[in-house]
Amino acid sequence: MKYGMEMAVAILIVAFVGMFLAQDAAIQAAGEEAWEGADDAAADLIEASGYEPWIDPLWEPPSGEIESLLFALQAAIGAITIGYVFGYWQGGRKAT
Amino acid sequence: MHIMEGFLPSPWWEIWFLVSLPFIIIGIYQLNRLVREKREALPLLAVAGAFIFVFSSLKLPSFNGSCSHPTGTGLGAILFGPCIAGVLGLIVLVFQAAFLAHGGITTLGANVFSMGIAGPAVAYLIYRVGTRVGAGTYAVVFVAATLADLATYVVTSIQLALAFPGTAGFVGAFSAFATVFAVTQIPLAIIEGAVIALVFKYIVQLKPEILTRLNLLSESAIRRLREAAV
Known part of the structure; x- marks a missing residue:
């Protein structure tokens, strides 16, 4: 197939968008806040232990x-x- | 994403600077040699760096309700090896630390190690071993770039768990950080691997002579790939 790889990548991206939309709908329905950065989540995890960034x-x-x-x-x-x-x-x- | 400014206590940030330094020095040396001896590869070097710029600026949503960004380092690592990829990663990380408060100057050593060196080393090894045992070139590129992205965030989790073992100990802390970072990263890593494999195909189509010059693919392998036209 001539454009096999292009199609595979396009399908992956469409699946990715679909996954996001479905998950977002579920989160909205539950009334939660989401889609913050993973680094912020990690920072929260660290700060929960009482650590304060030193700079x-x-x-x-x-x-x-x-x-x-x-x-x-x-x-x-x-x-x-x-x-x-x-x-x-x-x-x-x-x-x- | 990267470890934020001030989030690595002493001695960890100094340690990661020391760990990264030799790779960066070798990378600068290799870059100098590349510029002198293989000038025709320079546009490809620019593309490899540009991919890190684009990919690490795209914060994408993942299935667990948080966002992270891919790294884009797999391409540079496959083409030029992990040390040169480390230098390219360093440039992007300095840009983000200085202008975006994303990552940080004190955590630069740790972030360069995870994104610029450890991830790329994984990609480089997979590509070298994979093509030697005769696996399909594009499939190898896909796996290499995907795992480079994932490895970056696994290493970030290890770095944080070493610095913050907390009451759970290293293993408990590692699984907590890996849940935040590495799990978020899985779908993004797959997309990144697929796009980089596609770009690799375009390089094979447009400029295969550079790939032979860099000892990445033999002429016969390139002829086979171009005839297969996937």
């Missing part, structure tokens, strides 16, 4: 929006690099 980050994104901006920027830097290189290779093959 704070030098700088923190002042809001969730600024944090999203920086995460999106990080993804964009990566994505444009990948796109550029694969495009460059593809163009080079076409030219020869």
